[in-house]
Amino acid sequence: MNEKQRLEQQIINKNPSDIKSEKDQDLERIKSTSSDEMIAKYFQTTYQAPNMKDAKKRGKQDTQVHYDFEIPEDMKNIGEGKKFLIRTYGCQMNEHDTEVMAGILADMGYETTYDQQEADIILLNTCAIRENAENKVFGEIGHLKSLKRENPDLILGVCGCMSQEESVVNRILQKHQFIDLIFGTHNIHRLPQLLKEALFGKEMVVDVWSKEGDIIENLPRQRKGNIKAWVNIMYGCDKFCTYCIVPFTRGKERSRLPEDIIQEVRHLAAQGYKEITLLGQNVNAYGKDLDMEYGLGDLMDEIHKIDIPRVRFTTSHPRDFDDRLIEVLAKGGNLLDHIHLPVQSGSSEVLKIMNRRYTRERYLDLVRKIREAMPNATLTTDIIVGFPNETEEQFQETLTLVEEVGFEGAYTFIYSPREGTPAAKMQDNVPQEVKKERLQRLNAVVNHQAAQAMSKYEGEVVEVLVEGESKNNPDVLAGHTYRNKLVNFRAPKSMIGQIVPVKITKAKTWSLDGEMVETAEVR
Numbered sequence: 001m002n003e004k005q006r007l008e009q010q011i012i013n014k015n016p017s018d019i020k021s022e023k024d025q026d027l028e029r030i031k032s033t034s035s036d037e038m039i040a041k042y043f044q045t046t047y048q049a050p051n052m053k054d055a056k057k058r059g060k061q062d063t064q065v066h067y068d069f070e071i072p073e074d075m076k077n078i079g080e081g082k083k084f085l086i087r088t089y090g091c092q093m094n095e096h097d098t099e100v101m102a103g104i105l106a107d108m109g110y111e112t113t114y115d116q117q118e119a120d121i122i123l124l125n126t127c128a129i130r131e132n133a134e135n136k137v138f139g140e141i142g143h144l145k146s147l148k149r150e151n152p153d154l155i156l157g158v159c160g161c162m163s164q165e166e167s168v169v170n171r172i173l174q175k176h177q178f179i180d181l182i183f184g185t186h187n188i189h190r191l192p193q194l195l196k197e198a199l200f201g202k203e204m205v206v207d208v209w210s211k212e213g214d215i216i217e218n219l220p221r222q223r224k225g226n227i228k229a230w231v232n233i234m235y236g237c238d239k240f241c242t243y244c245i246v247p248f249t250r251g252k253e254r255s256r257l258p259e260d261i262i263q264e265v266r267h268l269a270a271q272g273y274k275e276i277t278l279l280g281q282n283v284n285a286y287g288k289d290l291d292m293e294y295g296l297g298d299l300m301d302e303i304h305k306i307d308i309p310r311v312r313f314t315t316s317h318p319r320d321f322d323d324r325l326i327e328v329l330a331k332g333g334n335l336l337d338h339i340h341l342p343v344q345s346g347s348s349e350v351l352k353i354m355n356r357r358y359t360r361e362r363y364l365d366l367v368r369k370i371r372e373a374m375p376n377a378t379l380t381t382d383i384i385v386g387f388p389n390e391t392e393e394q395f396q397e398t399l400t401l402v403e404e405v406g407f408e409g410a411y412t413f414i415y416s417p418r419e420g421t422p423a424a425k426m427q428d429n430v431p432q433e434v435k436k437e438r439l440q441r442l443n444a445v446v447n448h449q450a451a452q453a454m455s456k457y458e459g460e461v462v463e464v465l466v467e468g469e470s471k472n473n474p475d476v477l478a479g480h481t482y483r484n485k486l487v488n489f490r491a492p493k494s495m496i497g498q499i500v501p502v503k504i505t506k507a508k509t510w511s512l513d514g515e516m517v518e519t520a521e522v523r
């Protein structure tokens with residue numbers, strides 16, 4: 001029996017309490033002698049790995065709502081004089097989760113920093129949607145190793161969607177043992193307890209739930225800015241599009257109660273926020289899991305009456321986009337003239353294999369209905385190219401659909417197989433060069449349409465919510481129109497947070513340049 005086999009045998013023979021007390025010493029020995037496999041085996045005796053099969057099981061049982069979140073007494077001031085940094089990857093849902101984690105840490109006395117050298121805690125809030133998103137995070141984890149070496153008291157955590165994947169957790173356990181904490185998307189509210197374990201224990205803390213938990217309503221939030229705010233209306237996704245990891249990483253669909261959402265929006269309005277974005281992975285399924293006849297249209301109708309100037313929502317799924325919602329959106333007012341409606345492909349055959357549950361014709365029908373009710377609405381979309389078996393003809397159907405709808409913007413992606421999803425079992429058989437070439441052709445059409453739509457604004461006056469200084473030039477202010485067009489213009493800084501009329505002097509592909517005017521006809 002060699003050293004590795006001997007250690008392995010010892011570990012298998014241990015009972016859990018011995019493991020806990022002896023773990024430090026063992027870990028040191030294992031690190032210097034053993035294989036990756038053995039480390040994984042060792043850890044599996046003490047931690048619960050996320051399980052993609054369990055994540056797929058959707059129970060009928062009700063989700064409980066809790067209003068009793070509290071920071072444990074012994075953790076209330078633990079962060080005094082200390083700082084945290086959260087690096088966020090991916091979608092707005094993650095951005096908002098970061099606001100919640102920041103709120104929890106602030107309630108424990110920690111302060112925000114953007115300088116990793118002075119941080120006592122660094123959390124990576126990760127995205128799993130495509131492989132390149134994951135590669136970025138693993139790159140960052142690699143960079144953090146030297147920081148941990150310089151400062152062994154630094155707590156390094158990995159959370160968000162990647163933590164919900166078995167393969168990611170195993171990879172961190174095997175290759176990045178300097179990470180202190182891994183937790184998932186379902187147990188953010190346990191951050192104080194997990195941090196305590198990470199601070200006072202010596203072993204890596206891994207707490208990832210395969211099954212989603214309840215809804216915790218009273219979590220603190222440290223919102224980024226005081227002009228625009230995100231409001232979750234639901235969590236999870238039950239659509240299981242065959243390429244998508246989200247139903248596994250975010251769990252089943254769970255809607256917040258209308259009264260809780262409305263109270264949050266009212267509160268934001270009272271605090272002076274000018275724009276809210278209602279968030280969910282599939283917002284059109286809102287309410288389906290609640291025991292009442294109430295959907296997104298009904299919710300929007302109530303929010304429409306709240307005194308907040310702008311309301312957006314994302315992301316929509318064409319399948320669940322119903323007439324009631326269209327009827328309410330047509331009322332306008334604070335409900336903005338912009339709909340993001342991911343189509344993914346223009347080919348009914350590809351849509352079928354993607355399990356999107358609509359055809360090209362049904363999508364176009366929906367667009368027609370929306371246009372009838374909201375003639376000025378901007379439509380944008382998400383598209384994937386190079387899905388398994390996508391032919392040149394099927395791709396061309398995507399191009400013609402983009403033209404037919406007249407999308408004014410699109411997030412376009414090359415298909416990326418995600419382990420555990422049904423599509424990952426299909427042969428990823430479109431060559432990479434073909435995928436890249438399709439993406440370029442698609443982007444050329446999208447850019448052309450975006451530029452054309454922008455050019456119509458030259459000479460017009462639009463209302464802009466002034467969000468702050470432009471990213472590229474602090475002397476210029478930036479904001480968005482009702483139809484979500486980015487406008488850069490010169491105006492006094494005191495205008496930040498106001499909605500002001502701006503005359504457009506120049507249209508570019510993705511933004512407009514303008515000058516603030518006194519008052520005039522606005523579009």
Ligand code: 5AD
Binds near residue numbers: 414
């Ligand atoms: N590969 C490429 N793009 C994907 N998306 C989701 N999953 C994948 C994948 N496996 C895209 C979809 C979705 C957007 C958020 O990301 O277009 O709407």
Ligand code: SF4
Binds near residue numbers: 238241244246
């Ligand atoms: Fe993913 Fe489809 Fe759900 Fe969107 S609707 S999150 S693409 S499974």
